[in-house]
Amino acid sequence: MIFGVLSLLLVVAVVGMLAKKQLSAVNTPPASDAGVVAPVITTPQQSQQLQDQIKKSVEDALQKPRGEGEEK
Numbered sequence: 001m002i003f004g005v006l007s008l009l010l011v012v013a014v015v016g017m018l019a020k021k022q023l024s025a026v027n028t029p030p031a032s033d034a035g036v037v038a039p040v041i042t043t044p045q046q047s048q049q050l051q052d053q054i055k056k057s058v059e060d061a062l063q064k065p066r067g068e069g070e071e072k
Contacts, residue, residue: 041049
């Protein structure tokens with residue numbers, strides 16, 4: 001029974017260490033990008049960019065002529 005409890009504590013400790021390591025890796029920017037400043041894009045700007053991309057895709061699809069096999 002003592003062996004089971006010690007094994008469980010060891011597993012919990014290992015999982016805790018791995019979780020801590022993973023969380024610190026997520027919060028830390030990569031070292032190779034330390035000198036590069038990424039442009040800040042807000043959510044409204046992202047939304048507008050997505051809308052523009054979709055609009056362009058639809059317009060391009062409407063401008064493309066259909067082939068004879070596609071008409072039904």
